[in-house]
Amino acid sequence: MEKDTLLLLLEECKQGKRTAQKKLYDAYKGRMFMVCTRYAKSRQEAEDMMIEGFGKIFANLGSYNFKGSLEGWMHRIMVHNAINTYYANIKHNTTVEIEEYTEDVPFAYNANDITYEALIELIQELPEEQRVIFNMMAIDDYPANSVSENLGITLTMVNKQYEKAKKQLQHKIAKLML
């Protein structure tokens, strides 16, 4: 999207015009829904997160200061929204880990062998905490200390859970490819 049209669109969005908001939504919905789907444990939750996140985006458009891309800003809002959902979930959900994977599995697959839908399913099967940590660290490039700050978990615990998540995913992919 060109910068001038984007500016105009943002201005109209701030005034609360539905048509402009719909345009902005249509421009970014695919990627933002991807973010929500990764962080959510189900499609239903992803949709809820999407609606809530876009509500926050439209409400706080005024605070976007044009440093960095708009997409990056929206992405950050979505991730923070996902973290809020995580906090709400761990209040009444306790995850019980049944399987513990100890041995390493050799990892030798092409990226083309596997579809992204399958990967999303694998991520969604992870326990709450591991899912958020893996999403933030592996895919969204958050450093470990930032994750630890955002989630209120110690740094060692973050790294431990990250390793666990990776190990689990590795085993699941190995099973999938058999």
Add this chain to the structure above:
Amino acid sequence: MNIADLFKEKLQNQSIETPPELWDRLETHLNNMGNSINQEIENNISTPDSQSIATSVAKAGGWKIAAIAAGSVATAGIIAFAVITNFNSGQDNMSGDRAQMNQPVEENTSNSSISQDTIDISENIYSSAKEEADVIPFPIPSSNNTSSSSPKNIDKPTNNNIFYQGNDQPLPGLSNSNETIAKVSEVENPAPALANTVVDNANTTVRETPEIKKEEPAITKNPVNTRQEESIPKEPAANQTNDFKLFIPNLITPNGDGANDLLVIKDLDKLTSYRLRITNKKGAKVLETTHYQNDWTGDHLPAGSYFYTIQFVFEGVEKVQYGIIEIIR
């Protein structure tokens, strides 16, 4: 290739198909957000009183008069409100804004109807609660078979009762059934305090007359054949005119301030004999005595509820009294 890299490559900039109905949901969400802001403004302008009264009544749930008053105020508010909104919408050209303007009017009407509903419901609840109260009376202990008539005195101990599990010994000085008399005559080890003169007397007098005189108490240790006594009825059968009752406080505060520091039971000296037992909530014994000196301060036990049972013989009639002692520190 690392597993994290695989996920990153596949998912980082991937877009995914979004369900088309999601925009509609988002739109309603945005409408609600906008409306809540607009509504606040509107309420401040037009009829804050009717709104606040109606909502507070709806929250409080069910004072009929207040609700009716609020309902009338609310309807008055609606009329005034409708006038204002019509006036505004005449000036305003944007259809979307007008829709939002009209929203609070509906809000008002729904509010009044809600308060009306809550009245009905709360009345139903109230009446049903009243019915229940009629059906289920306050629990009164059964007093059909014993001498004492006071509701605090529960005179018929059953074998299921927690206070009567374990060493059930007949109290000395008891005089009502022949079996008990036989038991008293089998006394072997009289207690040192009172029994030095009395045991022989008790043996003889009890054998002869079914009534023991009050001046001749006999404190006994347990006879050997305790287990056979379970069939013995514990409540007196003959003397039922006696409604003597001990006063036992239900609260002690052993904090050293001089008030209610001790568990004081009055009239203990009037009793022929007695056995006082205090247990905690789990049924563990914390005190058992037959010579209570009105000196129990709770023995550094934690604060809470404790249960007392006192079996006593007064004028030849055995009674049991039990209840709760609260310790507050």
